[in-house]
Amino acid sequence: MIGGRVDKAFDIASEMRNAPYGKSVRRECLNSPVWGYQDKSGHMKLFEYKAKEVMKRHGIPVPDGFVVSKPDEIKSLPGPVMVKAQVLIGGRGKAGGIKPADNIPEAKKAASAILGLNIRGYITKQVLLERRLDVVKEIYLSITIDRSRRSLIFMASAAGGMDIESVPENQILMLPVDPAIGYQPFVGRYVSGFLKLPPDQAEQVADVCAKLHELVVAEDAELAEINPLVITKDGKVVAGDAKITIDSDALFRHKDFESLPEDLTPLEQKAKALDIAFVQLDGNIGVIANGAGLTMATLDSINMYGGKAGVFLDLGGTDDPEKVKSAMLLMSEANPRVILLNIFGGITKCDTVAKGVLEAIEAKRMRIPIVARIKGVNEEAGRAMLKSAGMIPAYGLSEAAELASKESLKVV
Amino acid sequence: MAIIVDEKTKLVVQGITGYQGMYHSQAMRDFGTQVVAGVRPGKAGERVNDIPVFDSVKDAVDRTGANTSCVFVPAPGCMDAALEAIYAGIETVVIITEHLPVLDAIHIVSVARSRGVTVIGPNCPGIASPGRAKVGILPSMIFRKGNIGVVSKSGTLTYEIVNAISERKMGQSTCVGIGGDRVSGTNFIDVLDRFQADRQTKKIVLVGEIGGTSEEEAAEYIKNNVTKPVVAYIAGRTAPPGKRMGHAGAIIARGRGTAESKIRALEAAGVKVAKIPTDVPDLLK
Numbered sequence: 207m208i209g210g211r212v213d214k215a216f217d218i219a220s221e222m223r224n225a226p227y228g229k230s231v232r233r234e235c236l237n238s239p240v241w242g243y244q245d246k247s248g249h250m251k252l253f254e255y256k257a258k259e260v261m262k263r264h265g266i267p268v269p270d271g272f273v274v275s276k277p278d279e280i281k282s283l284p285g286p287v288m289v290k291a292q293v294l295i296g297g298r299g300k301a302g303g304i305k306p307a308d309n310i311p312e313a314k315k316a317a318s319a320i321l322g323l324n325i326r327g328y329i330t331k332q333v334l335l336e337r338r339l340d341v342v343k344e345i346y347l348s349i350t351i352d353r354s355r356r357s358l359i360f361m362a363s364a365a366g367g368m369d370i371e372s373v374p375e376n377q378i379l380m381l382p383v384d385p386a387i388g389y390q391p392f393v394g395r396y397v398s399g400f401l402k403l404p405p406d407q408a409e410q411v412a413d414v415c416a417k418l419h420e421l422v423v424a425e426d427a428e429l430a431e432i433n434p435l436v437i438t439k440d441g442k443v444v445a446g447d448a449k450i451t452i453d454s455d456a457l458f459r460h461k462d463f464e465s466l467p468e469d470l471t472p473l474e475q476k477a478k479a480l481d482i483a484f485v486q487l488d489g490n491i492g493v494i495a496n497g498a499g500l501t502m503a504t505l506d507s508i509n510m511y512g513g514k515a516g517v518f519l520d521l522g523g524t525d526d527p528e529k530v531k532s533a534m535l536l537m538s539e540a541n542p543r544v545i546l547l548n549i550f551g552g553i554t555k556c557d558t559v560a561k562g563v564l565e566a567i568e569a570k571r572m573r574i575p576i577v578a579r580i581k582g583v584n585e586e587a588g589r590a591m592l593k594s595a596g597m598i599p600a601y602g603l604s605e606a607a608e609l610a611s612k613e614s615l616k617v618v
Numbered sequence: 619m620a621i622i623v624d625e626k627t628k629l630v631v632q633g634i635t636g637y638q639g640m641y642h643s644q645a646m647r648d649f650g651t652q653v654v655a656g657v658r659p660g661k662a663g664e665r666v667n668d669i670p671v672f673d674s675v676k677d678a679v680d681r682t683g684a685n686t687s688c689v690f691v692p693a694p695g696c697m698d699a700a701l702e703a704i705y706a707g708i709e710t711v712v713i714i715t716e717h718l719p720v721l722d723a724i725h726i727v728s729v730a731r732s733r734g735v736t737v738i739g740p741n742c743p744g745i746a747s748p749g750r751a752k753v754g755i756l757p758s759m760i761f762r763k764g765n766i767g768v769v770s771k772s773g774t775l776t777y778e779i780v781n782a783i784s785e786r787k788m789g790q791s792t793c794v795g796i797g798g799d800r801v802s803g804t805n806f807i808d809v810l811d812r813f814q815a816d817r818q819t820k821k822i823v824l825v826g827e828i829g830g831t832s833e834e835e836a837a838e839y840i841k842n843n844v845t846k847p848v849v850a851y852i853a854g855r856t857a858p859p860g861k862r863m864g865h866a867g868a869i870i871a872r873g874r875g876t877a878e879s880k881i882r883a884l885e886a887a888g889v890k891v892a893k894i895p896t897d898v899p900d901l902l903k
Binding site for chain 1 (some may be wrong): 716
């Protein structure tokens with residue numbers, strides 16, 4: 207096998223796919239047409255029909271088709287079709303989200319059955335109707351980011367149509383694209399060679415590889431996946447399904463993708479607007495910390511002392527007092543039993559941060575017990591301010607975690 | 619000794635006229651770093667904190683002999699800035715900028731490797747060798763000179779742990795914040811390799827977090843190549859599955875990538891793993 211360990215493939219593929227969308231049923235979306243959704247971690251996932259549009263634009267063959275949100279919008283068909291639910295979750299077929307139709311009445315019937323269908327928590331709002339393919343063979347083909355090799359990587363398998371995670375290791379090709387060499391036609395030849403295809407199909411698959419790579423670079427995609435890449439009875443290679451995830455950090459050069467709606471609760475939306483990561487858990491301590499690592503370390507420490515976090519806000523690596531204040535205001539809306547504030551100051555003086563915290567408490571007349579630990583320059587002054595305002599000051603992370611846990615376990 | 623930055627570091631700050639560039643160029647100099655130049659196209663001739671500003675990295679290198687760069691340039695101009703530094707002959711490029719598109723990171727890292735240039739970051743707090751030099755945004759007050767090498771994916775968590783070490787009267791040779799993005803110029807293994815070779819460094823602290831597989835790879839490397847004692851902490855042991863904690867590196871992938879998988883791999887390599895960050899100093903004793 208060219209490339210390397212298959213568990214890497216699992217990691218890469220599942221990381222892209224498992225990025226969470228939250229448990230709740232998707233809320234009504236006002237923007238229309240909807241191309242996809244941006245999840246909580248910023249991944250911008252395109253619906254199949256949009257991903258296929260993008261693929262088509264880059265010269266990858268896709269079946270003729272169109273998307274509707276009401277059965278009445280079906281006026282004509284490109285021939286026998288498949289009616290496919292447009293949801294960003296796997297397992298559509300098993301959930302009844304994909305049905306064949308040979309004529310307009312059948313298509314309308316299938317569309318009405320699928321529209322509104324709840325597929326593993328996702329409500330179907332649109333269906334894609336596309337020409338049915340005479341499938342002879344199904345291939346798995348994708349390109350994504352390989353963190354360890356620090357490059358793009360192709361993954362391919364002749365066992366397409368199923369989850370790459372359930373395909374045996376020796377049946378998956380992992381082929382990194384050396385960034386210094388870039389994409390060259392030999393890469394496509396390696397892929398189609400691995401798939402052991404007859405010359406004409408091999409050439410078509412190699413061409414799809416070239417175009418998929420071109421697409422990823424041009425659109426700043428983190429993942430472009432075709433599963434299955436179908437070989438039809440007449441020997442054509444066509445994308446049967448399509449998944450594309452856009453790198454949200456690259457949106458500054460892709461204004462056309464910027465209007466993607468996000469699936470967030472009102473509190474999450476507020477947090478997002480302030481560039482604060484907001485995650486709801488099932489405990490009763492509200493944690494505010496700055497930086498992902500420190501936030502997780504705070505959760506680990508609370509856990510050691512028997513407490514459980516109910517919600518946490520990660521300010522990122524900043525100690526900006528305005529942001530700390532906003533986080534306190536947000537947290538009061540989440541209404542936890544105890545608030546644990548753990549700020550490791552780099553730039554701002556502790557008393558300045560403490561001042562923001564006090565302002566937030568006054569503005570909201572907060573009565574929730576607050577354990578506060580602010581580390582940095584002028585630590586003593588900051589601590590004195592917090593104490594005089596009735597907060598529970600802590601010196602270190604462990605102490606703060608212990609105090610907050612105790613407070614959270616108190617019987618009212 | 620120390621690694622990557624020391625008394626010989628001559629620093630150019632790219633994006634010196636912005637808020638961060640201004641604040642940290644002064645903080646780095648106060649730490650003892652030779653900050654010899656700043657770059658901001660169109661602002662040549664100005665001075666920031668009495669540091670001369672040039673239009674290009676090439677001018678800065680020609681006029682001041684700068685050998686290291688610290689990049690604060692926002693994401694849209696960051697790849698340009700980092701590649702300009704490499705083009706101008708800079709040996710070490712520390713990229714503080716966050717939200718760099720991953721394809722830009724891949725390109726920068728690839729070019730740097732082909733030229734033998736060290737890139738740290740993107741989205742990292744930088745690197746500090748106490749008593750010698752600091753490049754980046756790490757708070758100066760937490761450091762204490764000593765013989766413990768610290769390497770970390772995190773920002774503020776690194777500060778927490780370094781601070782805990784210093785409070786126990788132990789010090790650091792060098793502390794490297796490699797950044798938590800999916801693609802980083804320098805990874806755990808690169809830094810472990812340097813700490814193993816560094817005479818000042820006697821013990822090593824590795825701070826990882828859930829997501830990715832770089833801690834597992836580091837464990838494998840330690841088993842075969844590192845003879846110095848290593849203590850680790852992995853953040854996210856109690857993080858709920860499937861929740862992302864804010865930045866790109868912190869996500870639970872299937873199988874490898876979990877805290878359990880990382881801790882198991884590290885312990886199998888003879889590494890002592892702390893349950894919470896404040897336990898790290900105890901394990902160093």
